[in-house]
Amino acid sequence: MATDFWTSTHYKQLLDQEEVDTVHSLDKERGITLEDFKLIKLHMTNYIVRLAQHVKVRQRVVATAVTYMRRAYTRRSMVEYDPRLVAPTCLYLASKAEESTVQARLLVFYIKKLYSDEKYRYEIKEILEMEMKILEALNYYLVVFHPYRALSQLLQDAGMSDSTQMIWGLINDTYKMDLILIYPPHLIALACIYVASMLKDKDNTSWFEQLRVDMNMVEKISTEILDFYDYHKTISEEKVNAAMMKLTMRM
Amino acid sequence: MSNRGNSSGSGSNSNISSSNRPEWLQQYDLIGKIGEGTYGLVFLAKIKSNRSKSIAIKKFKQSKDGDGVSPTAIREIMLLREISHDNVVKLVNVHINHIDMSLYLAFDYAEHDLYEIIRHHRDKVNQAINQYTVKSILWQLLNGLNYLHSNWIMHRDLKPSNILVMGDGEEQGVVKIADFGLARIYQAPLKPLFDNGVVVTIWYRAPELLLGGKHYTSAVDMWAVGCIFAELLTLKPLFQGQEVKATPNPFQLDQLDKIFKVLGHPTVEKWPTLAHLPHWQTDQQHIQGHKYDSPGLYSVVHLSPKNPAYDLLSKMLEYDPRKRITAAQALEHEYFRMEPLPGRNALVPPQPGEKIVNYPTRPVDTNTDFEGTTSLQPAQQASGNVSGGMGPHVMPTRNVPRPMHMVGMQRMQQQSMAAYNLASQAINPANIPMQRGVAAQPHQQQQQQQLRRKDGMGMPGYPQQKSRRF
Numbered sequence: 001m002a003t004d005f006w007t008s009t010h011y012k013q014l015l016d017q018e019e020v021d022t023v024h025s026l027d028k029e030r031g032i033t034l035e036d037f038k039l040i041k042l043h044m045t046n047y048i049v050r051l052a053q054h055v056k057v058r059q060r061v062v063a064t065a066v067t068y069m070r071r072a073y074t075r076r077s078m079v080e081y082d083p084r085l086v087a088p089t090c091l092y093l094a095s096k097a098e099e100s101t102v103q104a105r106l107l108v109f110y111i112k113k114l115y116s117d118e119k120y121r122y123e124i125k126e127i128l129e130m131e132m133k134i135l136e137a138l139n140y141y142l143v144v145f146h147p148y149r150a151l152s153q154l155l156q157d158a159g160m161s162d163s164t165q166m167i168w169g170l171i172n173d174t175y176k177m178d179l180i181l182i183y184p185p186h187l188i189a190l191a192c193i194y195v196a197s198m199l200k201d202k203d204n205t206s207w208f209e210q211l212r213v214d215m216n217m218v219e220k221i222s223t224e225i226l227d228f229y230d231y232h233k234t235i236s237e238e239k240v241n242a243a244m245m246k247l248t249m250r251m
Numbered sequence: 252m253s254n255r256g257n258s259s260g261s262g263s264n265s266n267i268s269s270s271n272r273p274e275w276l277q278q279y280d281l282i283g284k285i286g287e288g289t290y291g292l293v294f295l296a297k298i299k300s301n302r303s304k305s306i307a308i309k310k311f312k313q314s315k316d317g318d319g320v321s322p323t324a325i326r327e328i329m330l331l332r333e334i335s336h337d338n339v340v341k342l343v344n345v346h347i348n349h350i351d352m353s354l355y356l357a358f359d360y361a362e363h364d365l366y367e368i369i370r371h372h373r374d375k376v377n378q379a380i381n382q383y384t385v386k387s388i389l390w391q392l393l394n395g396l397n398y399l400h401s402n403w404i405m406h407r408d409l410k411p412s413n414i415l416v417m418g419d420g421e422e423q424g425v426v427k428i429a430d431f432g433l434a435r436i437y438q439a440p441l442k443p444l445f446d447n448g449v450v451v452t453i454w455y456r457a458p459e460l461l462l463g464g465k466h467y468t469s470a471v472d473m474w475a476v477g478c479i480f481a482e483l484l485t486l487k488p489l490f491q492g493q494e495v496k497a498t499p500n501p502f503q504l505d506q507l508d509k510i511f512k513v514l515g516h517p518t519v520e521k522w523p524t525l526a527h528l529p530h531w532q533t534d535q536q537h538i539q540g541h542k543y544d545s546p547g548l549y550s551v552v553h554l555s556p557k558n559p560a561y562d563l564l565s566k567m568l569e570y571d572p573r574k575r576i577t578a579a580q581a582l583e584h585e586y587f588r589m590e591p592l593p594g595r596n597a598l599v600p601p602q603p604g605e606k607i608v609n610y611p612t613r614p615v616d617t618n619t620d621f622e623g624t625t626s627l628q629p630a631q632q633a634s635g636n637v638s639g640g641m642g643p644h645v646m647p648t649r650n651v652p653r654p655m656h657m658v659g660m661q662r663m664q665q666q667s668m669a670a671y672n673l674a675s676q677a678i679n680p681a682n683i684p685m686q687r688g689v690a691a692q693p694h695q696q697q698q699q700q701q702l703r704r705k706d707g708m709g710m711p712g713y714p715q716q717k718s719r720r721f
Contacts, residue, residue, distance in 0.1 A: 004402065009333055096322045097329055104318055128319040132347045132354070135320065135328075140345045142329040 005184060009141040015074060020178045024077035032078065036243035040078060042176050043240050044069055044087040051088055054110040055102045057095055059172065060146060065094035066175040067144045072137040074181065078247055081133065084120045089130040097142045104128060119248070144180075147171045147189035158193060158207045167196045170225065177228050183221055187213065191221035198222075275346045276621060279306070279357075283617035290323060290432070291353075295360060295615055303420075305360035306343060310621065313352040320354055323432040328356065330404060330431050338395025340415060340429040351622075361427055362418025363598075363610050365411035365479065371610055373486040381605060385483045387597035388416070390587055391426035392476060397578035399428070400469045406431065409475035410452045411482060416597060418612065424596030453494045453506050454478065458517065459572050461507050463529035470572035473581070477567030484552050484560070489513070513548050514568060522571040559586040 005011055023037045032040075045066050052062045068090040072081065088107050095102040104124045111120055148171060155161050170192040174180065179188050190213060197204040208215060279296040282305075286293035291312040298304050311324045331342035344357035365388065372380050392414055399406060406413075406428065413430040417423055457474035459467055481489040490513065492506030511517075519526050526532070548568065554561040563586045566576035576584075587593055591600065599607055 092319070093325070096320070096325045099322070099326075101318075101322050124317055128313075128317070128352065129349070131319045132349060132352060135345075135354075136347055140328050140332050142325065143333050 005145050005186070008143060008145065010143060010145050011184065013071075013141060014183070015181050017178075017182055020070075020074055020181050022074075024073075024079075026077035026079045030079055030246045032243070032246050036246060037073075037078075038178075039235065039240050039243045040083055040247070041070060041073065041178070042235070043244065044083045045176050047084075047087045048091050050114060051091055051107065051110055054114070055091075055095075055106055057091075057098075057100050057102060060148065061091070061094050061098045061100055063146045063148070063172075063175055063180075064098055064144045065091040067180050068094055068134060068138060068142075070178055070181055072134055076133075076137050081130075081137070082247065085122045085126060085130050086134065088122070089127050089134055092127055093131055093134055093142075145185045146180075147174070147185040147192065149189075150186055151189055154189060154193060158204055160193065160196065160202070160204075163196050163200060166199075167192050170195055173228075174225060176232075177224065179221060179224065183217070187217055187221060190218045191225060194218055194222045195225050275348075279308070281621060283615035284619035285613050285615055290321065292619070294619075294621065295613070296357075307358045307360045308621075309356045309358065311354040311356070324354055324356075327431045331356075334399070334402065334404070336395055336398040338391045338426050338428060339398065340427045340431075358429075359427075360418075361415035361429075362612055363416040364429075365414040365416070365483070367613075368416065368610055369411055369482055369486050371608070375611075376608060379486065380483055380608075381600060383591040383594065383600040383602070383605065384597050384608075385480075386587065386591060387424070387593040387595075388414070388426055388483060389476075389480055390582065390593035391595075391597060392428065392479070393578045393581050395426065395428040396472055396476065397582060400472070400578050405469050406472050408432070408452065409472055409479065410455050411479055414479065424594075424598035426597060453492055453503055454488045454490055456503070456506065457572065458507065458510060458570055459528065461503055461510075462525070462531050464572075465529075468572055469577075470575045473567050473575050473578065474572075476578075476581075477564055480564050480567065481552050484554070484564075489551070513551050514570070517570040522574075524571070524573070559584070559589060562586070 021034055021037075023032055023034055027037065048065050048069065049062055052065070065087075069083075069086055072086060072090070073083075088111055092102060092104060092107055104127050107127065108122070108124050111122065115121065148168070151167065151171070152161075152164065155164055155167065160167070167189075171189065174188055174192065183191075190208070190211070193204070194208065196202075208218070278299055280299055280302075282295040282297060284292055285295045285307065291310045294308040294310065296306055296308055298306060311321060313319075328342070328345060331340070335341070340361070341359045342356060343359055344355075346355040346357070347353075348355070368380065372378060396406070396409075408430060409428070413428065415427040415429050417425045417427065455475035455478045457467070457471040460471060478489045490506060490509040492503055492509045495503060495505070517525055548565060549556045549561055552561065552564065554564070563576070563581060563584045566584075567581065569575040591602065594601055598610070
């Protein structure tokens with residue numbers, strides 16, 4: 001149901017890591033590796049965030065847009081669905097789904113302003129056509145649950161309200177990974193609290209214990225987040241560009 | 252087995268089944284157009300692989316302002332893909348035609364809606380809807396609404412034409428709430444609800460909305476249910492205000508006046524937050540000017556104040572939204588525990604000897620194809636029952652102002668009506684747990700089957716059914 005995660009289509013659609021990490025055969029033919037695949041999705045997440053800042057939509061719209069983009073690439077190839085078109089289209093679709101509709105021409109305006117590279121330049125018509133393809137790729141499942149939902153309550157309960165900003169930022173960063181496709185959002189929220197507790201040297205063991213959640217899972221997600229931060233340091237613009245270059249041919 | 256030639260009465264379909272239809276449309280046989288609205292068209296079709304199943308296909312036009320799929324369609328798809336309940340319309344498929352960028356939603360087809368049922372009683376049979384039917388419809392409507400509300404979904408546009416009733420078939424007489432274009436999840440809205448524009452058709456609009464309330468709740472749906480309940484009893488809209496179309500705000504003086512006349516003026520004593528509502532303050536001379544202090548609801552609906560039906564109705568029409576009865580509470584009301592008990596098949600009362608009304612089937616314009624192109628031939632009358640399934644949210648040929656218009660449509664004749672005097676089914680709501688989710692349903696259906704009774708055959712004075720189906 002739309003507000004109960006456990007009966008939602010979001011829950012039913014959660015995937016395994018292996019499924020998420022499968023590079024589409026068409027993309028493989030272009031020489032795109034798993035690392036390239038992840039880099040491009042990360043790069044596109046940043047693109048959505050940047051664009052969203054200009055058209056002024058809230059974080060929830062951004063989170064939904066990134067989720068759409070990542071879900072779409074579990075089923076579609078990047079060669080056929082150019083990420084430079086998919087990313088703004090997902091923001092466009094998410095803005096409608098989250099009741100903050102952004103006009104397509106406004107997106108096109110800011111895309112032109114942000115990128116001189118003409119590979120990024122798409123017209124309204126192309127966004128509208130891609131919108132329908134994305135709807136199809138998502139199998140028309142549009143409701144997405146996010147870790148932000150229960151956050152303030154959890155933080156209050158854990159006595160960590162003073163860390164709200166830090167944890168909010170950690171959650172934002174989880175969208176640079178595929179966690180939202182794999183784990184229930186409340187576990188992602190708890191993992192972020194767990195990471196923050198570690199960083200702040202705050203012992204929350206007893207609080208986590210009384211939550212009756214799968215702590216192995218929370219720790220696993222936490223490890224992935226920390227690994228991601230380590231990995232993130234090694235990312236260079238050249239690496240991203242090299243991965244993007246493999247997609248050069250525009251459809 | 253009926254075929255299309257049969258059900259449309261002539262070979263006029265040749266212009267419909269154009270061969271260059273996209274592949275996804277080939278799985279359907281188009282019967283014709285059954286409705287039209289601002290968003291697009293509604294078609295009746297049969298699934299080729301299962302011709303006993305009818306579906307309604309709602310086609311959304313690409314908006315002209317170059318903004319892609321309409322947010323209304325997005326919202327409707329988004330909600331309907333998540334929800335599943337006996338008393339909520341079932342979205343069976345979504346299709347996209349990339350060539351003309353149109354979007355199609357396929358629903359189980361429902362032959363009737365409350366607008367047509369009420370109109371039939373008022374204008375054709377000149378007789379009240381029987382108590383069993385009123386109660387069964389209301390119970391199922393509340394059951395569906397309780398499911399939506401307990402999942403934090405507000406419908407926001409409940410009105411008789413959006414409440415469908417299944418025709419002939421295994422779900423005969425089952426009520427389905429339809430048209431989720433204005434519905435929304437209200438747990439974590441990004442924008443204040445008010446920003447979505449004015450919602451709810453004026454006659455069914457709750458007083459807190461009419462007075463400019465910005466943060467309204469699911470109680471607005473319950474007000475609409477109250478209005479619909481009264482209309483089922485009297486066959487007339489309860490508060491038939493004149494809408495002032497020009498105003499962009501929801502303030503409708505005439506509508507408020509109609510409400511106050513029947514219910515008396517609201518007071519700050521009974522409704523404390525009334526004082527905070529924008530229009531209550533700013534339009535004092537108009538709203539608070541003339542007082543109606545003798546509430547006369549019972550005389551309007553011809554019910555004794557002691558009647559449980561009246562008690563339930565007055566609780567739905569409570570001014571203060573916080574005191575208004577909820578769907579869950581209403582389902583527990585004494586009214587539903589008294590004879591006649593509500594049943595699953597709202598159209599066929601379980602008591603033998605009860606009169607069964609044959610409602611007309613939906614008119615079908617067989618000369619319109621999926622592109623909405625109409626041929627110049629005169630409209631054909633569809634005959635034969637377009638049965639089963641559930642349906643569209645719109646109906647043609649209205650004699651009351653409605654947001655749609657259809658050309659060349661006529662109502663069916665008596666002999667072509669579906670016969671309803673078949674095996675009836677009764678359920679005792681006291682035995683049936685309230686449905687809250689999908690998981691509860693298989694068990695419930697089983698229970699309903701056990702409770703099914705076979706009676707009520709061959710009512711005197713009504714045409715014998717041509718075929719019996721069990």
